[in-house]
Amino acid sequence: MADAKVIRVGDDYDVVIGHGVLEQVPSLVPDGALRVLIAHAPVMTAVAESLAEQLTARGLQPTLAALPDAEAAKTSAVAAELWSLLGEQGFTRSDAVIALGGGATTDLGGFVAASWLRGVPVVQVPTTVLGMVDAAVGGKTGINIPEGKNLVGAFHPPAAVVCDLDLLRTLPRADLIAGLAEVVKCGFIGDPEILRLAADPDAATDVDGDMLPELIARAVQVKADVVAADLKESSLREILNYGHTLAHAIEQVSGFAWRHGDAVAVGMVYAAELASRAGMLEPSVVEEHRKALQTLGLPTAYDDDSAGDAAAAQARWEALRTAMGRDKKTRGATLRFVVLTEVGEPTRLEGPSEELLRASYDAVVG
Structure with missing residues (x-):
């Protein structure tokens, strides 16, 4: 061993x-x-x-x-x-x-x-x-x-x-790659070195190489540090939900046809779009999200299967919006998102307008 x-x-x-x-x-x-x-x-x-x-x-x-x-x-x-x-x-x-x-x-x-x-x-x-x-x-x-x-x-x-x-x-390769979304998440919220290491997709997905174990260990360390400080998600631990508000909604609305990691990848781009459109994050960091995820073969857009059908697209958005309203971070009727102000600097965006929510969603629809 x-x-x-x-x-x-x-x-x-x-x-x-x-x-x-x-x-x-x-x-x-x-x-x-x-x-x-x-x-x-x-x-x-x-x-x-x-x-x-x-x-x-x-x-x-x-x-x-x-x-x-x-x-x-x-x-x-x-x-x-x-x-x-x-x-x-x-x-x-x-x-x-x-x-x-x-x-x-x-x-x-x-x-x-x-x-x-x-x-x-x-x-x-x-x-x-x-x-x-x-x-x-x-x-x-x-x-x-x-x-x-x-x-x-x-x-x-x-x-x-x-x-x-x-x-x-x-592990099927598609599942291995989907799991890396949570690794990338840890890079964006707490350890930017992860993003540099994951920029080599061949090394990052080689089970017998040195890179994947390093990425896993770094992601676990990020989570361990957060959990040790806030076990019951009273405050800090919410940052681990970066990208998860839309991700869980996508999973639910799709009947769990979407892999969790794939949904988180799209959810992170959505959160970045929200922060950027709210004036909290530079647009260049939104593109950094897309590049980091696409390099690993992760999705950055949500295909809602309603292209050209405005009524179907609206119905899908309403289903997702309802699901997001049940997110664990929601307080009363106020949606709360984990967002970034820059890489490695997570914060919260509370009560974004319906217009902002929809515009950011339109930016991630494939």
Whole structure:
């Protein structure tokens, strides 16, 4: 096993990043646990079975649960199935959950752990770039409901996070690239060096090279620093939602046909357009957004499938606007956006006019 990088999140837990670090997972299950639920993405069945054998060898009693793929896992029905399984297996407060999969899996697994007996330990094992740099780190857990994404959830810091880069070798390239949107986000809000490094798309997407691990570690460090200062998103942590207000709306309105990272990429350009049109950000930085994202193969425009149909375009905008109104940052009827005043300097834009919202949207429609 190559040397692993360990990033501490406050005083709470470590994020272990490296090749071959999956073998550390059994030792990171908290002392006192006997039963361990391994909630895993369907493509991780073989890895989950191998992990179960390692846990058994340590005297633990693993239970495997294959989840639906992607966002289909993040429902109250799936959570209820896991709660029933935990009850049937007699899980106590000292037992633990391992979430093995992408961001949807770690969101769901963390939520089930947070809600079972009002909280049992969870070890997050993200298997995608998105999961490693975003979903698994920070203690945000949740599920979706028809009215919006992540509207039901809890803050529940994990016992540990293990990011084995070997697991990225089987990740479809489109998913790997989509995950890099969250890396680029961290560059814009907190570590501009990320943007310089990510300007080499071949190196940035090479799982066996040196650049991708560096980008992942830098993005995790940005998030760790923010989360350590503001676990429950009372203020500072909102900057991690840069680009997410429109992104979550796009995901919901599309029935989650859009990848999260792709939606975040468009959402960041939208936020930059908002800030620029509000006189807060130089237009050159808006173009810097487009260039950084396009270089990696990420979208910078939203294709709403209504070209030439004014009524359909208006209906789509109204659906997105309604969805944005349910964003977690909204207070009362006031929309609140994370925006930049320059690269690395995030702030908030509160209550932008409907004209500004629509004009910025028109600027990102493909």
